Amino acid sequence: MSTVVETIPRSGRQSTGLWTSTAAIARRGILKFLRTPQLVVLGTIQGAMFLLIFRYVFGGAIQGTGGIDYVDFLVPGFVTTSVLFAGMGAATAIAEDLEQGVVDRMRSLPIPRSAVLTGRAVADTVVLVWSLAITIAIGFLVGFRINGSVSDALLAFGLCLVFGFAFEWVFLYLGLTARTAQAAQGMALLVFPLTFVSSAYVPVATMPGWMQVVADHQPITYMVDAVRSLTQGEAAEVLLGHPASYDVGRSLLWTVAIVAVFAPLAVARYRKG
Numbered sequence: 001m002s003t004v005v006e007t008i009p010r011s012g013r014q015s016t017g018l019w020t021s022t023a024a025i026a027r028r029g030i031l032k033f034l035r036t037p038q039l040v041v042l043g044t045i046q047g048a049m050f051l052l053i054f055r056y057v058f059g060g061a062i063q064g065t066g067g068i069d070y071v072d073f074l075v076p077g078f079v080t081t082s083v084l085f086a087g088m089g090a091a092t093a094i095a096e097d098l099e100q101g102v103v104d105r106m107r108s109l110p111i112p113r114s115a116v117l118t119g120r121a122v123a124d125t126v127v128l129v130w131s132l133a134i135t136i137a138i139g140f141l142v143g144f145r146i147n148g149s150v151s152d153a154l155l156a157f158g159l160c161l162v163f164g165f166a167f168e169w170v171f172l173y174l175g176l177t178a179r180t181a182q183a184a185q186g187m188a189l190l191v192f193p194l195t196f197v198s199s200a201y202v203p204v205a206t207m208p209g210w211m212q213v214v215a216d217h218q219p220i221t222y223m224v225d226a227v228r229s230l231t232q233g234e235a236a237e238v239l240l241g242h243p244a245s246y247d248v249g250r251s252l253l254w255t256v257a258i259v260a261v262f263a264p265l266a267v268a269r270y271r272k273g
Contacts, residue, residue, distance in 0.1 A: 018118070021111035025119025026126070033127050047085065047135045051078055054201060055142045062202055066239035068232055072147065075139035076156070076228040077200030081220065082135050083128060083164035084195060088188040090124045090168055091175035095184035098176070103270070114267045121168040128164040132157065148233035152244070156230035159251065163223050166255040167191075169262035176269040200224045203239075219254035226251040 054074055065073040094117075097103045106116045136144075136157075146153045171188055178184035197211060198204075198220040204212050215221055229236045229244035237243055 018112045018115050021109075021115035022119040022122060025106075025116055026122040029120050029123025030126055033123070044131075044134050047082055047131065048138050051075075051135065051138050051142065054078060058201075065203060066235075068235050068239060069143070071139075071143040072145060072232055073203075073228070074201060075136075075142075075144040076231050077198075077224045079132060079135050079139065080160055080163065080224045080227045081195040081198075081200045082131060083160060083167055084191060086124065086128050086131050086164060087167045087171040087191075088185065090120065091171035091178070091184040091188040092181045094120065094172055094175035095178050095181045098179050099181065113271050117169075117172055117263075117266050117270055120172065121165060124168050125161055125165045128161060132160055132164075146231050147235060148229075148231050152230040152233070155248075156227040159223070159226055159230075159248070162255055163251070166258040169259055169266050173262050173266040173269060176266060194218060194220045198224060199228075219251065219258065222247050222251040222254055 055071060059070045059074065062070055094103075097106075103116070107113070170191065174187045174191075175184040178187045195201075197207075197215050198218060199215065200220060204215045204221065207215055225236075225240055226244065226247035229240060229247055240247070
């Protein structure tokens with residue numbers, strides 16, 4: 001908290017801008033993560049465990065991935081949906097700040113109200129770099145390989161960060177609505193069915209007809225397919241029936257829509273108190 005206060009200029013505090021305030025609050029969030037080793041270790045172990053389970057427990061039973069090895073099919077989906085696991089922590093963290101009075105002290109500062117949430121979203125997105133890097137490294141250890149170009153793979157990594165930033169606003173809104181850490185965790189779990197009713201872990205074509213309609217037209221599927229196309233190249237494009245640009249464009253449209261809806265909702269919820 002003191003970090004935020006010290007960053008605000010002593011003279012003319014009323015004129016503290018959005019960017020300065022956002023940067024100060026983002027710095028607070030990043031430092032809090034770095035000074036809490038449990039968050040780093042537990043997050044890493046959790047991601048590793050789930051990836052190993054999907055790779056070795058379910059992988060042998062799942063067929064029909066269109067000529068792509070299941071590990072190469074799975075890892076892009078797992079990496080993309082891991083942004084939701086990170087986002088669930090954001091919902092819990094903002095709810096804890098509400099319970100502990102941190103949000104009340106933030107409201108007393110002469111800074112734009114939106115800066116508090118924007119700063120947290122930026123901080124969590126920066127922290128997401130670590131989480132994604134560890135998940136990708138584990139993916140390589142269990143057999144994942146990039147079959148597209150390096151530039152496309154880097155673009156896929158950047159897209160995951162963009163997706164993470166968008167979903168941050170969903171989880172911030174849920175955390176502010178829940179108001180307690182326990183309730184926030186429960187509400188955040190409501191988002192996870194989207195990961196299973198998508199192309200993340202199995203081909204959509206293997207699902208019942210009515211479920212395919214849902215899976216084909218929800219944001220997670222477009223995001224996963226974009227990352228999969230960029231990392232697996234022509235084989236993924238043949239499987240999906242269209243070029244990578246198709247899913248990249250639609251996933252970005254969904255990203256903009258999510259931020260456009262949930263950022264104002266979260267800020268309004270924060271202002272309401």
